[in-house]
Amino acid sequence: MDEKNVAKEILENVGGANNVSHLEHCSTRLRFTLVDDSKVDAEAIKKISGVLGITQTAQTQVIIGGAVVEVYREVEKLLSGIQVDTEKGSKKRPKWQDVILDFVISIFQPLIPAIAGGGILKSLLMLLNLIGVLDKTTSTYQILTFVGDAPLYFLPLLVAITTANKLKVNSLVAVSAVGGLLIPGLTALITEGTTLAGLPIQNINYAYQVFPAILCVISYSFLEKFFTKISPKVIRSFFVPMMSLLIVVPLTLLVLGPIGFTFGQGFASVIMTVFARFGWIAVALLAAFLPFMVVTGMHKAMIPYVITSLGETGKELIYNAASLAHNIAEAGACFAVTIRSKDKGLKATAVSAGISALFGITEPALYGVTILHKRVLYGVMFGSLIGGATLGLLSVEAYVAVGPGIASLSMFISETLPNNLMYAVIGLVVSFVASFAAVLVLWKEPATAGAQENETNEIDFNAPVEGQMIPLSDVKDDVFASKMLGDGVAIIPTKGELYAPANGTIKMIYNTKHALGMQTDEGIEILFHIGIDTVNLGGKYFESFVSEGQKVTQGDVLIKFDLLKIKEAGFDPTTIIVITEPKNVKFNLVSEEQVTKEEKIFVIEGKEENAIA
Structure with a gap:
């Protein structure tokens, strides 16, 4: 996979760098918070080589799979230094539930690797103790247990970072504010019973807590903006954080902390009650x-409960x-x-x-x-x-x-x-x-689904390229060979011309002209991809003879490409023909080996609707 190109195409089709207000990733997905969701071209994103799919709920989630980290880093590079244009965003106000869900996911999702790493370490230590390899009374076991417990113990600090990043405020000051709640000396004072300006401070252990930290950083974000606005630039670097800390830490100790603590306990209690009853x-x-939840990304809404319950x-x-x-x-x-x-x-x-x-x-x-x-x-x-x-x-x-x-x-x-x-x-x-x-x-078997119903409704496709036809599974590209994008065939070309295999309309042409999408008059969507990794040629050696929206007739020349120069540049010219929509068509190969543009190479006889729209 060409991660740089995948990242570039994804960014272009989510509305460009200026449309991205927040980016993160999980184990398989890029998760975008966008200024204007209407700018997303979901169909174009689905057709990007290396993309498994896209879902749009509170966030725009592009499913990548195992290479998500590499693609994420490339997108981050493209976003570096870009200013988000919020003024040109959609005037349509987002639903309040979508705003809350986006906020919650953005805070809790990035915590998972650290919490998971520490938790698995602790569980492995328990396993070693159970099988007699490492006794839990040893100093080694105890020290490593503390290491594994660190992410949960310092969960308030981790939450401070993710919340500050989401709110786009100074994360170091946010961590300092929340860190004030965890200082051992202050913790001892609170445990013994103490007051602040004559007001009693509730005895709360803020280690492992989530919601007090979130409320603290939200309050800090307002204070930072306020003091930045009113303070002279010459003293802003120390005055803003000083005043923010002076107000937000006492406010949290007296008001916000107890509210967040009570909410957290109640939240966990409700879940435990549900389990006890049902x-x-x-x-x-x-x-x-x-x-259904994973497909739509709604399973991420469970993360706050999981982390709160563990804490x-x-x-x-x-x-x-x-x-x-x-x-x-x-x-x-x-x-x-x-x-x-x-x-x-x-x-x-x-x-x-x-x-x-x-x-x-x-x-x-x-x-x-x-x-x-x-x-x-x-x-x-x-x-x-x-x-x-x-x-x-x-x-x-x-x-x-x-x-x-x-x-x-x-x-x-x-x-x-x-x-x-x-x-x-x-x-x-x-x-x-x-x-x-x-x-x-x-x-x-999908091939038999609906065959009786469509027996008399065959759709014939001529060869779009002249050359040696091979099975799609033999293509040296995992995405196409696994038929992840759909069923189809491949042809090793002997002539540098791509023809329309049927009557239809051009729906999409890549800027690099190495790939083209069309829809037949019967509604079948086809993707043509000339060569493996030829996107890296940047359009060199390709010439398009059609434009998006243009009607074409079977046999019309769509693209010409210099076959010899593509090979000399070190690229495999194998051309892939994939039926992207509908899925699960009954796909019958008619011709094999050498084909010309006049030859019928496959027939579609029946199709089955997707299981989930």
């Missing part, structure tokens, strides 16, 4: 609906158990598809996505398999429901905020509940077997 039913239902009680009872059931159900479904499907490309996609899901990353499975096949979706929901119910009935507790999977099973190790890990493994097995069995029974 127990395994809540876990089972949440697991069953997680496919308040040291454990979490619902979400991680449900997530384990769903992740493993995705894996079971994918492996069942691998066995049942006759499509080599789908088999390859399913097996790699299944392995990824086993390790807690479900987006490849969801976007590559589950949401494209209704029967697989039903199998995943069934497996998640049964697995979630099992984990709920066994009251499995989690002690780390990380995507549950085989590699992170240590997150369920408990010193007080010796069977907790065993129960988690039982739930894992039940989820896998239930989903695997359900998909084995439910699976129906």
